[in-house]
Amino acid sequence: MANKTTHIGVVTTGHGPRDEYLHYHKMFLEALGADVKITVRHIYEDLTLEELLPHQVDKTTPNLGAHVHVPGAVGNHMGDGWEHRFFELGFATKLVQKTIDRLEEEDGVDMVLLACAAEFPKGQISAGTLLIHPREIMFSIAENIAHGTRRKPKIGVIVDAEHADHDVADWKSRAFYKNIELEVSPITGSWHDAARKLGEANVEFAFFFGYGVGLAPYDAADEIPALERAIGAPLILPHRATVLHLRNLVGPAMNDLAYMPEGWNKA
Known part of the structure; x- marks a missing residue:
């Protein structure tokens, strides 16, 4: 077929x-x-x-x-x-x-x-x-980070200052919340200020729920790399995650051997 x-x-x-x-x-x-x-x-x-x-x-x-x-x-x-x-x-x-x-x-x-x-x-x-819905994909990643570990991973999240209380409540409503340590950084100045705060808190992973940040025609070419450097940890973004x-949902199936050394398969 x-x-x-x-x-x-x-x-x-x-x-x-x-x-x-x-x-x-x-x-x-x-x-x-x-x-x-x-x-x-x-x-x-x-x-x-x-x-x-x-x-x-x-x-x-x-x-x-x-x-x-x-x-x-x-x-x-x-x-x-x-x-x-x-x-x-x-x-x-x-x-x-x-x-x-x-x-x-x-x-x-x-x-x-x-x-x-x-x-x-x-x-x-x-x-x-x-x-x-990218929002649910993002939370599923957070859940999987927390799943199965005996310690609480430190997760940072950049949020709008006006929505910070609501966003914190949303995280707290998730069943996996008890298994993580959450560090929230509201945007009160620039994105980079919020990112530096997460870096100072030594988070292990960071989430930013802005879909497509860094992709617009006039975004600085180093917009997202600069955020990631300031955080010093993997930055999980919805367009990447999605x-x-x-x-995994579209065809054709991936050729997994394309990501192995040439000649690896001996069949």
């Missing part, structure tokens, strides 16, 4: 284009031998800024962050004409579901990936195919 190309639909939480997601997922997976097609849709692709403004909120209200088109805006890492704003979570969640439905019904995707690691209201999003997880 011939291998089937896996069609992956990607949902972004703002306006488009977001070609970094198209390129990253396709090139990473193909480098590992996968046969994939990527279609990216954006939850606000049919809405102008003026239509979004009634739903804009600050960080004190449950929200979903989004990069949107703002005429005249400068200095965003997506380029001029972009800003990062926040919109009411319930409003955004309905459009996430609408976008999932469009990817399945109009584009015929085989699975849907959320290009964000945000928390959504329980039971409010679902797919008829597979729905890949694409490696996806490789």
Whole structure:
């Protein structure tokens, strides 16, 4: 039977284009031998800024962050004409579901990936195919770090200062929490300041739930390596974790011997 190309639909939480997601997922997976097609849709692709403004909120209200088109805006890492704003979570969640439905019904995707690691209201999003939520992948990695060890691994997490209490409560709600030591570093200045705090705390692993950080066209080329150097420990990011997880779900099967020395197999 011939291998089937896996069609992956990607949902972004703002306006488009977001070609970094198209390129990253396709090139990473193909480098590992996968046969994939990527279609990216954006939850606000049919809405102008003026239509979004009634739903804009600050960080004190449950929200979903989004990069949107703002005429005249400068200095965003997506380029001029972009800003990062926040919109009411319930409003955004309905459009996430609408976008999932469009990817399945109009584009015929085989699975849907959320290009964000945000928390959504329980039971409010679902797919008829597979729905890949990076947030759950991240927590499953943390759980596996804690699993089976007789000591408590020291795990650091970089969080928004405004959401720090909520994020800590989320970690504490996890069954594996009693098996880890958690060091939380709220972003009160720069990402790098938060990373240095985790480095000073000597964490063993660090988590940052920002999907796609470092991939935007105007991100500094050493953005993520600099964070990792400041932490001095592996930095677990949702886009990395997700694409490696996806490789197990798509064909063709990996050629494991390609990662062994030439001539290793004697059969």
